[in-house]
Amino acid sequence: MSALPTPFTDGGHDASSGVGRFIDLLHRTIGLDAESIGANSVSRAVHERYHAWRSEQGDTLDDYYRAVMQDPARMQELIEAVVVPETWFFRDPEAFAALARLARVRLHERPAKPVRVLSAPCSTGEEAYSIAMALIEAGMPADRFTIDAIDVSERALAVARRAHYGRNAFRGRMLDFRERHFRAADGGWQLDAAVAQSVRFTQANLLQLDTHAFERFDFILCRNVLIYFDRDTQCAVLRVLDGLLADGGTLFVGPAETGLLMREGMSSANIPLAFAFNRPERASANVFSGAWPNVPVATSPKPPPKSAFVLPAWASAPLVQPAPQVRKPVAQQRVQPEPADSLAHAHTLADAGQLDAAAHAARAYVSAHPSNADAYYLLGIIADARGDRQESRGHYRRALYLDPAHREALTHLAALLTLDGDESGARLLIARAERVTGSTR
Known part of the structure; x- marks a missing residue:
């Protein structure tokens, strides 16, 4: 025929x-x-x-x-x-570093209760397994956390359960985790059974979940999916997430979805480039009615001392490290804000959902440092969060003009081209990113 x-x-x-x-x-x-x-x-x-x-x-x-x-x-x-999966291990690595730190705090506060994490949707499993590796490398025993992962696609879940991945699943500058948790097999890499067994995969439709069938989760990663929904469906998904997230829990979203969470009353966790939001304390169960409960947000607990937690090697440092501060006696300590002309300040504003102020700060930084690729990359992230794909594409391309090996700009621009239907252009960028990854190993 x-x-x-x-x-x-x-x-x-x-x-x-x-x-x-x-x-x-x-x-x-x-x-x-x-x-x-x-x-x-x-x-x-x-x-x-x-x-x-x-x-x-x-x-x-x-x-x-x-x-x-x-x-x-x-x-x-x-x-x-x-449904076309587009994901990789430790995508936006700061989110996994933040999750590991917060999970340690949560476990310290409630040592008798395992930390519960949900990846929804989980696609082909890279995100859920990244969570497992992050928690294991943070020193958390396997019996002190649970990871549930759901997706509507049985095909994607079959890949996830097999836990065998090709080169496209490994992107970014830091790939030491692959040496620790994978072995070469059949032209790709097979995940260690100890990590694979720590994730429970289930076929489920996020819009049709019975939230009462789940114990609430301390952390939920629902990243880069809300952008595919219209406004009414976004609100429906947020109602589901509201029913799944525990009091004081943390929700991680994608960079283009931070504006939506701020509009719905969620409070930024103020962790640069983690795109994390705190769950307000509930006055009663299932109180979501189109907007998040308008109640004060509990203060986030302080992280444990440095000696109690060391970031794993895959958790890359922020793009711009703030200058080290000299510790003063407690009575003399004052909160020292980042300089208004610093890129770190622009990052802080962006993570807090103050997109206009963040864009202004980033542009001011670009004016003083016109050859800084990281600044243009941040402008691209901000434009993504505003939903302006054309502007974000321009910023990512400028970052790549200044630094052709800028791994994050390559992958984010590839994701945009995929959304635009330019699959061949996206493949070319991914191939470039893989060459960059190979040259940095």
Whole structure:
């Protein structure tokens, strides 16, 4: 049978308009906002699955739509065609460093109760296993934490459970963790069983979770998924997360999602580049009604002394280290804010959700240091958080002009190109990033 034309035909009639009902169905089922990945991408996925179904037993697009509605397996196949995993180990490493520190504090406060962590959605498992490695390297025994990981894609979960990964899963400048926790096997790397067994994977739809079926989690990583939802679905997901997150818990999101959390009343944990937010204390259970509870946020506990916790090697230092401070007697100590013209100050503002002020501070820094690639990279992150992809692309490209080996700018720009449908451009950037990684090992 010949390939289907585009727009594909339905019994001799133009059926391109028929794709709209599939878009609506995917929105109702998994919350996908087609505009976030491009309606053409959804159309191609429908095209692909319809063509495969018609070659087996079907006829018209109407018949295929009825089959999808009536057969959960067909619906799952369509979801698998739309959901394209894009993740890697220790993506935004500061988030995992922060999680490890906070988990140690949580365990110290409640030594009899294991720390509970959720990765949702977990895609092909890199994030969940990164959590496990971070906690293990922070010195936490395996019986003192639990990690649950959920995703709507059975295909992605099969990859996660196998725990065997190729080069694309290892990005960034620091790859020592691969030497410690993986062994070379079958052209890739196999994760140690001790790490793999610390994560429990479950197929589940985030929008359809029964939050009462879970004990609340101390930490939830829901990163780089809210950007694919429209406003109503984002609020629905936040209600689910509200029911899953424990009092005083911490929610980690992606860099482009920080503005949404600030608008919904979450309080930034003020950890540079971790994109972490604190859970307000509840007046009662399940009080979310379109906005986060407007109550005071409990003060975050102080981290343990340096001697009690040492960052693992994979946790890269902030882009700009603040100048060391001389310790004064307690009576003389004063909080010393970062200089207003420093890049660290811009980072602090961005992490607190003060995006306009952060952009102003970063631009001021660029004016004084026009050849600093990290400053342009930060401007790209801020533009991402504002949802301005065109501006963020420009900043990432400027960072790469100044530093062609800037690993983070390469990977973030690749992610943007993927969202824009430029898969070939994204692959080229990933290949460049892999060469950079190889040269720094």
